[in-house]
Amino acid sequence: METLRTVHEWKQKVLPALESKASEFRLMGYDKTTREDVWSCLNEKVWKGDPSKRLFEIVQDIFQLSSNVYMSYLTINAHQDDNLMASIAALTDNSAGEAD
Template structure:
């Protein structure tokens, strides 16, 4: 029987799969795709709340991640980072 663990505990086991997915995205023109970004995207969009899954389910989720979900994740993150930078700049300029 295969173990059912929280998704975060499978990360070290699926590094080769993440590397494969990052390579796939790079071949599709997303040159800045990284394993960490892909993992964070899945954690934030697909695996909310760190659910318990089997290894094959985690691998399946990684391979099924589409560029549309990945780009949506990156876009939202970029806006959030811009807002943070703008907030910090406003605080510093207001002092």
């Protein structure tokens, strides 16, 4: 029987599957997709934490990751980045005003 391990513990074993999925997404037009992007998406959208799974379950999750889920992940991250940049800009503008 295959052992259960946390998702994080399986990462090195599934790098080829992650790269394959990243390559698939690049072919679909997501040109900057990396295996780290796929891993992060799975952690945030599919696994939500660090659950214990068997190797075949991790590989199955990777290959079943849909472009819709990945696009949702990218969109949310883009909005978070925009909000962060807006917050930084507001703080920078506010700090500049206080210095006068």
